[in-house]
Amino acid sequence: MKDGAGQHGPMRHRAAYVAFDRFPSSKGSAVHIAQMADELFTRFGGGLLAAIGGGDLPRYQREGTREVARFDAAVPNLIDRAEAFSGWVAAHLRPHWETLEVCHVRDPWSALPAVADGRRHKVVYEVNGLPSIEMSHTWPWAAPAALGKIRELERFCLERSDAVVVPSRVIGEAVRGLGVPDGRIHLVPNGADVVGRPRRPADAPERYLVYVGALQPWQGLDVLMRAFARLADMPGLRLVVCASVPERRAKPVRRLAERIGVAERVDWRFTLPHHEVAAWLAHAEVSVAPLTGCARNLDQGCAPLKVIESMAAGVPVVASDLPAVRELMADGRHGRLVPADRPAELARAVRILLEYPDEAAEMGRRGRAHIEESLTWARSRARLAEVYRTLTRGR
Amino acid sequence: MNRCTVTTGFFVLGRCGRSAVAACPQCGRPVCGEHAGPNALCPECAAAQGYRTQDPHHPGWTHGYRREYYQGSSQAYNDGYWYSSFDQYDRGAFNPGDDYSYGGDWGPDDDTGFVDS
Numbered sequence: 001m002k003d004g005a006g007q008h009g010p011m012r013h014r015a016a017y018v019a020f021d022r023f024p025s026s027k028g029s030a031v032h033i034a035q036m037a038d039e040l041f042t043r044f045g046g047g048l049l050a051a052i053g054g055g056d057l058p059r060y061q062r063e064g065t066r067e068v069a070r071f072d073a074a075v076p077n078l079i080d081r082a083e084a085f086s087g088w089v090a091a092h093l094r095p096h097w098e099t100l101e102v103c104h105v106r107d108p109w110s111a112l113p114a115v116a117d118g119r120r121h122k123v124v125y126e127v128n129g130l131p132s133i134e135m136s137h138t139w140p141w142a143a144p145a146a147l148g149k150i151r152e153l154e155r156f157c158l159e160r161s162d163a164v165v166v167p168s169r170v171i172g173e174a175v176r177g178l179g180v181p182d183g184r185i186h187l188v189p190n191g192a193d194v195v196g197r198p199r200r201p202a203d204a205p206e207r208y209l210v211y212v213g214a215l216q217p218w219q220g221l222d223v224l225m226r227a228f229a230r231l232a233d234m235p236g237l238r239l240v241v242c243a244s245v246p247e248r249r250a251k252p253v254r255r256l257a258e259r260i261g262v263a264e265r266v267d268w269r270f271t272l273p274h275h276e277v278a279a280w281l282a283h284a285e286v287s288v289a290p291l292t293g294c295a296r297n298l299d300q301g302c303a304p305l306k307v308i309e310s311m312a313a314g315v316p317v318v319a320s321d322l323p324a325v326r327e328l329m330a331d332g333r334h335g336r337l338v339p340a341d342r343p344a345e346l347a348r349a350v351r352i353l354l355e356y357p358d359e360a361a362e363m364g365r366r367g368r369a370h371i372e373e374s375l376t377w378a379r380s381r382a383r384l385a386e387v388y389r390t391l392t393r394g395r
Numbered sequence: 396m397n398r399c400t401v402t403t404g405f406f407v408l409g410r411c412g413r414s415a416v417a418a419c420p421q422c423g424r425p426v427c428g429e430h431a432g433p434n435a436l437c438p439e440c441a442a443a444q445g446y447r448t449q450d451p452h453h454p455g456w457t458h459g460y461r462r463e464y465y466q467g468s469s470q471a472y473n474d475g476y477w478y479s480s481f482d483q484y485d486r487g488a489f490n491p492g493d494d495y496s497y498g499g500d501w502g503p504d505d506d507t508g509f510v511d512s
Binding site: 009010011024030031034038057058059060061062063066067068069076077078079080083091092094095139141142143145146149273 | 402403404405406407408438439440441442443444445446447480481484485486487488489490491
């Protein structure tokens, strides 16, 4: 629909991608959304991306045959907000109800309006995590009964979806546990793009470890700080935290850093754009992913983009030895896997890498090669395209 | 000279910046020849027209809302499904503002996904 009417009148899309997540943003999820939605829209000659807005993001945007609609109502209570979003999504899918062939969703509240009765489109439900598990960590006051209802909601939406896409085998297991048959579950791993070495950030310290990502308790920043305290004897070594969340989210971790006496050696960067994070990664000695061994990471699984992106940047990774991480990297080959929640073990692994720089550099190179061979976005997108193809065959 | 202020891009956003030829009759922003619609509408206002208004003060809102309310509640009575089954107690735990919940102090600059990487 490149004609004038398509560009200026109402558009009718064959594909929609719905995410209860701000887009674009500096979080890993935004990279993921950009890749998946781009693949969907490439397959279907454009489409509608319905996401969260706010800030100075425009409510609507048009780029050729693509349309972005952003939900920006300020509803503080999360469940109220999720339901308001659901209603908004329903209203935004309605004009396309007759033309829609695939609706790709990422969470139960996005899925609800998409799996409604009387639809002719197929629903692809991408499960990066299960709110019924994850929200017990983010909202410790949530009653088990409330989480149970969220679980029912997940089950309802999963049951009615035509395909379920998961980024790791661990999450696939969790989804299977909710009753989704094997044949409907498709593994589409996260990826990274291997690009040339970016320029060293102007304000980068001589030698530093890097942590990239959000700051929730399950990310294990506390473990990292305690490990870093044990590396106080390494001259000039600093820790750079590239947080994907606003500065005020760092308060608990900063308080801890002060209490254990490492705050002076930690540099903070907040919500940097993706390419700047890539530069910080590329020039670090070691990238650390200290995920904790909690239900969120173990039962539900996770698919830490930071591990993949660190390898793509050619940096050795020291990460927690969790099943979901083991799917991405091998101990001793691309970095070191250490027991979760053990600061001493983490510090020891980092120290050894720092003391054997040639070995470390070799691990970085192997990590990069590993990404190039098997974990590029191009490969993930090809797998996703195959899911779309299978679903819409015969149309 | 006025510049077109339409937001461009998908993952990396920018401003168009070409010289403007008109002002959008609805929001008043300057738009260039490329981005001006038939009535000089900017793409944002043109796209919004394709969807029903979300503003409850707009006369167009009532009709759609009423129809949906009847549709929605008839569905709810037929099959005790999901939309309204979180009670006040369930919802209470998801209020922002208490320091105990990590989700706590929700602000407009926060991202809002359920699952965070």
